[in-house]
Amino acid sequence: MIVCKSPAEIERMRASNGLVAQVLAELAAMVAPGVSTLDLDAAAEKSVRAAGAEPAFKGYRGYPATLCASVNDQVVHGIPSKRPLASGDIVSLDMGVKLNGFYGDSAVTVAVGQVADEVKTLLRVTEEALEKGISQVRVGGRISDIGHAIQKHVEAHGFTVVREFVGHGIGAALHEEPQIANYGEPGRGPRLAEGMTLAIEPMVNMGKPSVKVLADGWTAVTRDGSLSAHFEHTVAVTKNGPLVMTLRPTPVG
Numbered sequence: 001m002i003v004c005k006s007p008a009e010i011e012r013m014r015a016s017n018g019l020v021a022q023v024l025a026e027l028a029a030m031v032a033p034g035v036s037t038l039d040l041d042a043a044a045e046k047s048v049r050a051a052g053a054e055p056a057f058k059g060y061r062g063y064p065a066t067l068c069a070s071v072n073d074q075v076v077h078g079i080p081s082k083r084p085l086a087s088g089d090i091v092s093l094d095m096g097v098k099l100n101g102f103y104g105d106s107a108v109t110v111a112v113g114q115v116a117d118e119v120k121t122l123l124r125v126t127e128e129a130l131e132k133g134i135s136q137v138r139v140g141g142r143i144s145d146i147g148h149a150i151q152k153h154v155e156a157h158g159f160t161v162v163r164e165f166v167g168h169g170i171g172a173a174l175h176e177e178p179q180i181a182n183y184g185e186p187g188r189g190p191r192l193a194e195g196m197t198l199a200i201e202p203m204v205n206m207g208k209p210s211v212k213v214l215a216d217g218w219t220a221v222t223r224d225g226s227l228s229a230h231f232e233h234t235v236a237v238t239k240n241g242p243l244v245m246t247l248r249p250t251p252v253g
């Protein structure tokens with residue numbers, strides 16, 4: 001069952017998602033050579049709690065941190081560590097919060113210092129793919145239209161879409177129905193209706209699409225060691241089209 005939110009609930013989701021966006025912008029501005037992902041995690045938790053919210057991931061199925069920080073060939077669910085970021089790295093910052101009973105969830109991938117042009121292209125194409133997916137959000141459309149648009153854009157640029165992880169409905173729970181694959185045929189799955197709230201999150205690899213999970217039980221990495229990027233927005237379906245609730249106040253990257 002897909003839970004549709006009332007206008008009052010959407011307002012509350014705008015608050016939790018707005019907080020996620022604000023904290024991600026703050027973290028992205030901190031990213032630099034020498035900064036560790038554990039430093040970013042500490043800043044994230046402090047800002048989330050200062051706003052009267054709770055980290056959504058910490059304790060979720062035993063996940064140990066506020067932030068998922070996935071570096072280079074790490075695809076998603078990287079656990080913050082003491083290792084300093086270095087120029088040429090890329091890092092995906094993925095964070096969720098719970099505020100006033102509703103969850104927010106978003107992710108952005110940023111370059112550390114100077115990165116190669118093809119790496120900049122990977123980041124740009126992944127963010128564009130998210131935008132193409134979001135542009136399919138309309139009352140009466142179908143869930144699979146989103147993933148189809150994402151896959152088409154990614155593959156047109158010679159990159160690949162991860163199959164093992166998907167986007168999701170979100171609301172009073174972090175993960176609600178429906179699942180939102182980042183690939184597939186259009187015109188399949190449930191129809192989009194007013195009040196649905198969706199976390200759309202393409203994961204894009206520079207090399208082959210397959211991934212594996214490390215022995216820590218969380219960190220997903222590309223099997224071929226190629227770089228991977230991840231962008232996520234939480235979006236409400238409205239009569240007027242998509243309402244992106246995690247727009248960052250300041251541009252990143």
Ligand code: MF3
Pocket residue numbers: 056057058060061063068077094095105106107168199201232
């Ligand atoms: N954005 C991811 C998701 O929605 C991150 C979840 S991390 C976890 O699934 F720790 F909460 F699992």
Ligand code: CO
Pocket residue numbers: 105106167168199201232
């Ligand atoms: Co998510």
